[in-house]
Amino acid sequence: MSTAPLPRLDRDLLPPDVAPLGRKDPESVGPYRMLGRIARDATGKAMLGVAPDGSTVVVRVVLAEVADATNVRARLTAEVGRLVRGRAVCAPRYRGSDVQAARPWLATEYVPGPTLAEHVAEHGPLRGNVLTALAAGLAEALSSWHALDGAHLGLNPAKVVLSPQGPKVLDFGLARAVGKVIGDRRWAAPEQRGDGTEPTGHADVFAWGNLVRFAATGWEPSGDTVAEPDLGDVPESLAPLIREALREEPGERPTAPHLLRELTGRSEGDLGAAVSELLTETWTGVTVPEPRRVRGSRTPVLVGTTAGVLAAALLSGWLMWDPGAEVDDAAAGGSADSADPTSADEDGPEDSEGATESSEDEPTGPTIDESPEDADAVAAEAKELALEAGSFTAYEHNYHSHPGDTLAHHYVQTQEPVPALLLDIHMITGGLMAIGPDLEEVVYFDNTPLHPEEVPEREYYRDEEQQRSSYGHPRERWEGTLDSVFAYLDPVDATYAGTGTAPTEYLPAEVLGDGALTERTGHRYTATYIEEDHGEHGDVEAVLEFWVDEDGYPLYFDQNVALDGEDPDTGLPNESGYRVEFAHFDESVDLHVPAEDEILPERPGF
Template sequence: MARSPSSEPFDRDRLPPGVEPVADTDPRTLGPYTVVGRIGAGGMGAVYAGIAEDGRRSALKVVHPHFALDPEFLARFGREIDLVSRVDASCTPDFHGADLSAATPWLATEYVPGPTLRGHVREKGALSGGMLMAVAVGLAEALRAIHAAGVVHRDLKPGNVIMSPEGPKVLDFGIARALEGTALTSTGGIIGTPGWMAPEQYEGTEASPSSDMFSWAALVYFAATGREPFGRGAVDVVSHRTRNEPPDPTGLPEEVLGPVRAGLGPDPARRPTAAQALDELTRRWSRTQVGAGAQEPAHEATVVIAVEWSGVEVPEPRKVRRRRRGPVLVPAAASFLLVLALIGSWSLLAPGSDGPDGDAADEEENVPAVESAPEDAVAVAREAVALARGAASFESAYFMSGTEMGDPPWQEFAYTEDPEPVYWQSDLGGPALVEVIEIGEGPDDVVRNSRMRNEGAEDAFYRDPADEAYDTRRELWEDRLVQITEVVDQAREVTYGGVTEVGAAESAVEHETVDERSAGSAGHHYTGSLPSSIEEGESDEHFFHLWVGEDGYPQLLHTHENWTVEGAQGAFENRTNEYVLFEQFDEPVSLALPDEAEIADGPPNTGL
């Protein structure tokens, strides 16, 4: 039997993948919990990893202080606490406690390690046999309990299902219902993720348990085939498919085919309830066990999961290296953990949506915003770049894929003005890894770390105050921003696709890093065709995708080109994908500075 997820032995010095060390601005305690790491943060609040006085590990959700002072928002948070506390199922996180009256109101739930369903399918492929059945009955068991508590999930998708060592866990079931009847749902926004919503949700019909069962069937379809049932693309395209084009059943095993087909039906009244789907699937599974010698059929998901669950591995917590000077930097990594979080939960609001108190965002609060209409791609791109240039902190990455030129270049950028200006850049190409840390406003205190990219290579920090590449490196970040407006300016045509999941587009080449780092986020999506950048030969296709968040900051720029060049040796075909992933702006960024004792006066003899 696997260990309970809540007993994973992490602490402030050993954190699970995807959990960052706490920053100076983060709370140190919440109620009986010691805060040891940050799981994530969004516009409304943050989620922390905490250890209670009795040693229990929990995920702690808090709201930002200014929202905690809003009686309406606080009442909604209280409703969410009530909803979460009433749901009791083996495939949902346990409720650990809450305090709505604390200076920083908090909600504690079971800490659930493991990849998301999407991440698991991406890494190991589609599920089959007992594991597929375990996922199907586990999700049905969770929805049965959620619906029995009077809750409608409304946003069931692969990113809200964690493949824990003990079985699948459904997250975020308290948030959507807690928003019901508030300003956040009365401004024309939708709650849900295109591609996983029921047809009636696109038409403005209030979500119901039957809507959740449509999403359940879509999830089981995805788990069994590895395909998104309605593909990717703009909201109107996915909506049309959902309402008019049943998914291709090819690849759906017989044991789940009937319930999944019924769940994906257009008529909500004819879809099975969660209890009916659970009963049918467990009976089918039990018959196979009886045939193998079992004495009595079992009709609970826990029995199926106990027998069939396997192949889910969670990395051990990593040791956090702490230094005397400054906070710790943990390189940005994809999170293996999603919890009952505010992150992304309000990302699909209509353009111009009001704030949580029903009023437009107060400019005196320095809340970023793009004033241009979403359809004006050039103006939006320019405003987004201007906001990014003025950010007091940011994290970003640039990388390529699809190239045949050896190891593709990879760059990461980060900057913070607090407690002092620090710029960090990591360049990875071929066998070498070069990190540069610039302290202050100029090149007088530049620390480099150059080493070979081999296993066991140690950090080799050294000062380089005469670094002639200083301006070039800073210009690389600026070039990534300029690239946004240049691409949109050069486009032959630009199409606005509405608010969609970042990275999700039919013509976008999927990239694991983009999927993992942007999971759960959504933004205004633009796409367009570009002129060929090849002087000789004929470019087959050259296009771009751009996402800009509701907060006005850029999120992802993806350019793709296929080309054919005719030469003496015949036709040469190649392709290139370039990604600029803008991960966060004006939120706490922790950058590591090495101890003075770790910094040499000159470069080591590394052979670089």
């Protein structure tokens, strides 16, 4: 088990799973200065921040509309009380909160390392003592939380980080506070998908069974409950506990303390210390990915070497009552950090939402405002903004002689009612949609009608036999589209051509929405160059046109190549090209996300 210090982080140097701050992300939350965005889901955002003492934190910011629902703030206050009192070995420590803010937030220590999902995807299932240590660590975290009359209710592999010190369970209290499952519902216990009965810690034990089975086999749950679950390569030492944990009736499952006693071989004494000893002896092979450089011109915010000591110290304590904790003060806005009372002034004036303005040595606006003639910097920022946008629509198509006569791809991403990304492949009159906080569930659909001037009706289905798996994942295809656009722009010397109205030539009705896209103003860049060895045509002249909007997001891209001869149907000169039209970045997007009962088990008619 490693106790090495955390790497030094700033806004230019972030862990691989942390995105740079977006334009709508706060500069600071409470006493914490934000460095980047970790995740976004239906409840809000998880942000990486730095405390006044230099240590890193994760700040969960809850959407105002979620927080203002009935009893949510009261439940958040109760969950913060548990976090304040908690000292689990295998959960991050509480750092601060303000549940009365317009957008409530709570902060815990930042735990570096891959999630269980990422580790299994990259390295395969866990084996031997490391697997046993994971099972014990998860049971310890749950047992500690349940002792405070809490329940996680949102466990899945994305909520477990494999740190160098051991497994850490994230987001305790959040699902119960907001009153719904956060993430992939396949991991939820049967009672969480049932008649509205309030789930308890028994649901966490069911999730524990699925998590340990996943860690041992790489198998994800189907969402169905079976009497005899297939355990595959789960070792015999763990199989009986997993079978008991996956029983359909909550009362027939073991408790988390029972799991912990069985896994540590102790029936009394300090079981938290027993888990710490087990991790010290057996937890190996887990490393923290190196941070990567993401952007320049930001003031470094360094993490002190004491952070490693804090992370190591976490392993020394069992979740216990803290008689010195003022629960009411913490829930109302208190912090476990010793904040410098002048830090808010140094960071800039605070607005009504708790976010502060940028300091003077940071960029005050998009590159397009400050240096529109710098085409390379504008293009780089446009790609970054497109990649980190939470919602958008886009229409990509190759064409010959006129747009729309060859393969077209239509993308729509939304965050509401749940995160989803649609890829509509018009030539096959259908496509696929990724659904969930991590876009982990993929369903397929067929379209009727095909005509681009009409919004299609769709039939959704699963593809258990992977007949359409060659389409790939919608997010990978979207990132590939952006790579294609900016690969064209990268080697050419584009010229800034001023402002104007961007073309809108072939956007289908589902992209146009209310029609407000017909006159889009922006900044235009052009380039003319010789494309060598263009198939049978040899060297040809190519023209690039690229537009960005006033905020720096991409609007329009076209690469056009003039060919010999005329098109026999139109009499116009032959040409071919590649075009992408963008819209609705980080705006409300109307996309129907199918409910479970709308998704057929297989493709209709096949």
